[in-house]
Amino acid sequence: MSNTNRPSFFPPGKCFNRISFWEQSKKKAREVAMRGRLTEYFLGIASKVLSAVETGKSDKHHQHEFNGVSPLKAMLGTERREFRTTFLYLGDDDNTAQDTASMTWYDSRIAHPTRSEFRLYFTTDFIPDHANPGDIMILGLRPDQSILVIVCARESAFAGCLLWLFDIDRLGDRFAFRDEEATDRIAVAPAMQLILAQLGIEPSPSIETSLLDLMREKFGDSFPTTRAFSEFARKTLSDAVSVEDPDIAIVAWITHEERLFRTFERYIVGKRLDDGFTGDNRVDDFVSYSLHVHNRRKSRAGSALENHMEYLLTERHIRFERGVRTEGRAKPDFLFPGSREYHDRTFPVELLTMLGSKTTAKDRWRQILAEADRISTKHLLTLQPGISCHQLQEMEAHHVIPVIPQGIRETYSPSLQSNIICVSDFIDLVSQRQDRRAI
Known part of the structure; x- marks a missing residue:
């Protein structure tokens, strides 16, 4: 049997079995990528606009609890319960805060023979300290029976992302509720997984054993280079996405690679923890290893975005160079044509393009301003949802154009989308500039 279709990263031998294993694994990967439901992350969602009393901003009185209205009873039941709770405030321009505390669900009239009055009580001052009347609050019950409380200003950049993520079309001073059946109807698209990551929610660890087996067979018990791992992610999703739709492709590859990475990381780190840390330096060794794991996560995510963008550009026959020097020590992530x-100096400056790459923009977008002095308008590829209006205005003032995949771009209000282009628009731009030079 010919082995011409065998993926290049498989060692020779047993070609038929390996190809069969490969095809089965690709099918599993596609199923995992396409079948995710919001119920994997939330069993129920309650949302409302916070009042002055609930935020502690009332002149008359304030409270550390929410009334146990019907939507909360439908989600939390009628028994007294304690919930481990994460409180998250999302403001514009990196104004974020987080706290962990408990919430108590109880009937304040349990001794009454005929009446009940449920309350959801919290011990922390997080909401009075950070929330204001009119802010949006989303309360989600997680599958592990913990609660996530998210608060953000109604007009903030992230508000649109949350309403889109949870498919909330109505907000008022009363709780609106989506039960488990409703959350199960919401398919988690790759762009939604990126927003979940912004909330500190890791991808579901439901990657099939066959994919872990495939990674162990190829990579052994250690991580490969980021380029090799990105290639592996694309190959296990090759039939599910197309380079002809780069906005969908790059987000699908990124989210799939993240799930693969976390699956492989659980295996490798778990194996290291099982081996234990011994000797006089065991504490220092553990801390060093923990920092190594954390730094690997951050550096790998940035490299993965560049790797997948490089592949899209190559497949579309775009001329570019990656990480080459322009002035001094400046090295833009992508330089077109090279x-x-x-x-x-005789090359027309209007045909030059540079693209920076940052998974999250925040204040890091300023780093690209010192790269490629000849190019006045710079482009920035990012996956960040919820860039504030203020930051987008600053970018525009410094002639920086964000390049954001369309699925994420759609979470911005229409007035903000005019300052953003999608990935396919950027590829068309550099392609047209190179075609002009060829004429």
Whole structure:
């Protein structure tokens, strides 16, 4: 049997069995990527606009509890319960805060023979300290029976992301509720997984054993280079996405790679923890290993975005160079068409393009301003939802154009989308500039 279709990263031998294993694993990967439901992350969602009393901003009185209205009873039941709770405040321009405390669900009239009056009480001052009347609050019951409380200003950039994520079309001073059946009807698209990551919610660990087996067979018990791992992610989703739709492809590859990475990381880190840390330096060794794991997560995510963008550009026959020097020590992530044209003062500057790449923009977008002095308008590829209006205005003032995949771009209000282009628009732009040079 010919082995011409065998993926290049498989060692030779037993070609038929390996190809069969490969095809089965690709099918599993596609199923995992396409079948996710919001119920994997939330069993129920309650949302409302906070009042002055609930935020502690009332002149008359304030409270550390929410009334146990019917939506909360439908979600939390009628028995007294304690819930481990994470409180998250999302403001604009990196104004965020987080706390962990408990919430108590109880009937304040349990001794009354005929009446009940449920309350959801919290011990922390987090909401009075951070929330204001009119803010949006979303309360979600997680599958592990913990609660996530998210608060953000109604006009903030992230508000649109949350309403889109949870499919909330009505907000008022009374709780609106989505039960488990409703959350199960919401398919978690790859762009939604990126917003969940912004909330500190890791991808569901439901990658099939066959994919872990495939990674162990290829990579052994250690992580490969980021380029090799990105290639592996694309190959296990090759039939599910197309380079002809780069906005869908890049988000699908990124989210799939993240799930693969976390699956493989659980295996490798778990194996290291099982081996234990011994000797006089065991505490320092553990801390060092923990920092290594944390830093690997951050650096790998940024490299993965660049790797997948590089693949899209290559497949579309776009000329570019990655990480080449322009001035001094400046090295933009992508330079079009390349360093030779950039340093050729006779080359038309209007045909030069640079693209920075940051998974999250925040204040890091300013780093690209010092790269490629010849190019006045710079582009920034990012996956960040919820860039504030203020930051987008600053970017525009500094001639920085965000490049955001369309699925994430749609979470911004229409007035903000005019300052953003999607990935396919950017690829068309550099393609047209290179076609102009060829004429």
